[in-house]
Amino acid sequence: MGIPMSEAMAVSRYLVKQKLQGKKRYPLVLMLEPLWRCNLACVGCGKIQHPESILSTYLSPEECWAAAEECGAPVVSIAGGEPLVHPQIDEIVQGLVERKRFVHLCTNAILLNRWLPKLEPSKYFTFTVHLDGMRELHDEMVDREGVFDKAVAGIREAKRLGFRVSTNTTVFGDSSPEEMRRFFNFLMDDLKIDGMQISPGYDYPLAPDQSVFLKRPQMIQTFRKLLTMPDRARWRFNHTPMFLDFLQGKLPMQCTAWGNPTRTPLGWQRPCYLMNEGYVQTFRELLEETEWDRYGYGRDARCTNCMAHCGYEATAVTATMKSPFEGLKAGMATLTGRKSA
């Protein structure tokens, strides 16, 4: 299945609780960036442009756990930088799992083999491996040869040891739907991964190569082609059906960036994971003092091409909860992991 049932149930319970408490804004997924250092320099990455002094700043395990407690989101996505470069990543993961957070560790998998013996499989823990396509395309996107083979070997080993593994694929301008189709079939049939995430490329204001990113109507076209292919029925996505409809332009949605707050080595990043308008030191300040209505599609020029799950998946989850039919569809998709309508 895509999202494990236990995780779906925990998120549903959490959402009902927030609703009963009458909260207007609440976090769903904590985007935890314990460091920005990375062992790659991917085309289009906006995270690794910081000066050396900042790249050398890492959050301690205690700071990571405190962020999870302060924010309270049921899911923690550990990103970066490359989390496996952090010397205490095993402690960070273990502490979060002990706090019953569903942890998704987003990695390029280069160092996966080094950490597998130090981490334990758990229903609370998933590796999310960044793979943008088959060998040639992926190695081109990460700007280094051999990374695809290393990641694939790491995934096979992690699966063999009983870990949950999913993938995260950014859809770029030069990834053709046909190429993606073959790639997704490979992930499902050959690697037998537990679920896939897809993300449209976002043009980071800091990214060196802006030409690789799709523009919104193009993104919608690409996702329409991709998600209406007959093979779609075989693909398990870690997304709600509503988010997939949104990617295909069938459902209008507005960004709810507070659903995925971002904790970085410099503090809580405003307003979102992708855009940086400064940092605040507490989650409360972030939630209560950010002018949220200034951000989103049609409101800020930098949001024009953003359809990323860190802005829209929380919108989709909340909308799913509001509609019994969509809730049923999402429930079916969780059970089968596949397209339910």
Next chain:
Amino acid sequence: MTVLLLAPTAREAAALARWEPLVCGAGEAASRLLENRLATARPTLVLLAGFCGGLDPSLAPGSVVLCRRVTAPGAEEIEAPRAQFEAVRKALRAQRRPFVSARLLTTPGPVATRAEKTDLWNEYGAAGVDMETYGVAAAASAAGVPWLAIRAVIDAAGTSLPRALRSWSPGTTDQRVAAAALRNPLDWPKYGRFALHARAAQRALRRTVPVVLRAAAHAALVEDIPLVPRG
């Protein structure tokens, strides 16, 4: 300071009766009327206030949109004048008025269905759609007069207009709409909801426009805001 307050229809003007808006007509009529006015009068600000259809799915009926820029199919976007826009945005925020500052889209006719709204949202990323803002902004800009537009959402993004309103045009009378509505009893709940939403939008305009007028006056460091006399 003189503010020329415009409202496209009598229904929108009714919400703002205290400030004696000029009913400028819907669609192209608004820009034609403004061009004529600006040939003889020179207000320090043109403020267009009225309803809009919601395209941004997060906006419920009665939500307020302060126009940051306006676009129209095949036309170049026009940005609201920075100083006036910022003064009003800050004032609304200071008064804790709920609003978004966003792009508006102007189309020649009403946007009636949920599917049309979704397509326009995907293509333009405009919070709301109306029939006048672009023409008014273009006429004011051409005359070198600053302009602002404030709109209250009447029909939200996820909804379609009741059938009799889908082919609404500036010449459509209330009687014609009522007669068409009477012929479709199944649609009556929709008309009821629409009437409630219209009231929410009127209320929102009534609460927001005075803040906008005060902020605009402040921006020009002028105390009172006489309107350009009619006629």
